[in-house]
Amino acid sequence: MHPFKPILITIFLCIVYNAVFSQNFTRREIGIQNDNDVYLMTFQDQYYTNGINFYFRKAIDSSKYPQKYANKLWTINIGHKIFNAYNGAVEAASEVDRPLTGYLYVRGELQWHTKKEEVLSVAAEIASIGNWAFGEKLQTNFHRLFGFYDISGWEYELSNSTGVDLKAGYAKLLVRNKAKSVDALINGNLSLGFNNTRLSVSPNFRLGRLNSLNESAIMGSRPQSRTKKVDNEFYFYYRPQINLVLYNSTIQGGLFLDDKGPITYGVKPWVLSQIVGLQFATERMGVNFNYTFNTKEVKSLATSHKFGSVNLSFYF
Numbered sequence: 001m002h003p004f005k006p007i008l009i010t011i012f013l014c015i016v017y018n019a020v021f022s023q024n025f026t027r028r029e030i031g032i033q034n035d036n037d038v039y040l041m042t043f044q045d046q047y048y049t050n051g052i053n054f055y056f057r058k059a060i061d062s063s064k065y066p067q068k069y070a071n072k073l074w075t076i077n078i079g080h081k082i083f084n085a086y087n088g089a090v091e092a093a094s095e096v097d098r099p100l101t102g103y104l105y106v107r108g109e110l111q112w113h114t115k116k117e118e119v120l121s122v123a124a125e126i127a128s129i130g131n132w133a134f135g136e137k138l139q140t141n142f143h144r145l146f147g148f149y150d151i152s153g154w155e156y157e158l159s160n161s162t163g164v165d166l167k168a169g170y171a172k173l174l175v176r177n178k179a180k181s182v183d184a185l186i187n188g189n190l191s192l193g194f195n196n197t198r199l200s201v202s203p204n205f206r207l208g209r210l211n212s213l214n215e216s217a218i219m220g221s222r223p224q225s226r227t228k229k230v231d232n233e234f235y236f237y238y239r240p241q242i243n244l245v246l247y248n249s250t251i252q253g254g255l256f257l258d259d260k261g262p263i264t265y266g267v268k269p270w271v272l273s274q275i276v277g278l279q280f281a282t283e284r285m286g287v288n289f290n291y292t293f294n295t296k297e298v299k300s301l302a303t304s305h306k307f308g309s310v311n312l313s314f315y316f
């Protein structure tokens with residue numbers, strides 16, 4: 001080996017490290033989110049019992065775009081959800097008050113942020129339900145690994161189906177005080193496709209140390225298109241959300257299937273969700289913890305449902 005080669009490699013690595021980790025702004029985010037009702041300390045394994053989402057987000061260079069944009073980003077999500085009845089050990093069809101299925105998905109999303117603190121997003125998601133989504137295998141192996149009770153009831157799982165959904169969202173700041181400690185925004189989302197067709201509208205209230213919507217974890221916009229340092233954040237938030245649900249494949253089965261599965265139900269068209277949480281974000285990492293409380297989603301004996309979520313992000 002040439003005597004100067006190790007020195008050159010070291011210099012190169014130092015330059016790369018300095019460029020990526022010593023800059024005072026970030027362009028990328030990588031994170032993981034877990035949803036589970038165990039965070040409520042109820043130990044019930046009910047309905048939407050577990051979800052995990054891995055994502056990578058990157059800011060787009062906006063120097064060649066119109067000046068009205070403050071930030072642009074794209075995101076890739078890969079995730080999995082598990083749905084079962086009122087618990088994970090049903091023994092008869094009469095006990096299945098919500099269909100059992102996994103939900104395996106990949107989603108790509110684009111976001112545009114204007115300087116007026118408006119956010120427009122579009123996304124496409126492909127997802128599978130039924131045995132193709134590995135819900136039974138993942139839940140069974142998880143329970144065996146941690147010594148939980150034996151899983152049963154998956155013989156009533158929904159039939160296999162794969163579909164694509166198109167999604168769009170819009171958010172806008174409504175008001176913020178001069179001290180930047182309290183604000184309110186409005187958020188609307190539309191999903192249209194083979195797995196989920198729904199419309200949701202939600203105000204969002206924040207209290208604490210706040211950033212604008214163009215550089216805040218609340219919109220996933222801490223990675224920046226331009227060379228700009230983002231301040232730390234720490235705030236509580238509350239989001240009541242009204243959902244108009246027209247189709248949910250995890251309850252009704254595959255849209256175009258004749259045999260949707262042994263047990264399916266209709267959906268409640270109006271669902272109210274209430275989300276309360278805490279967000280903390282620094283230059284290099286963010287932590288989000290929240291609770292979601294949903295009214296009844298299924299036209300059956302199933303009750304309302306609640307679960308907790310933990311999200312961990314790294315910025316670089």
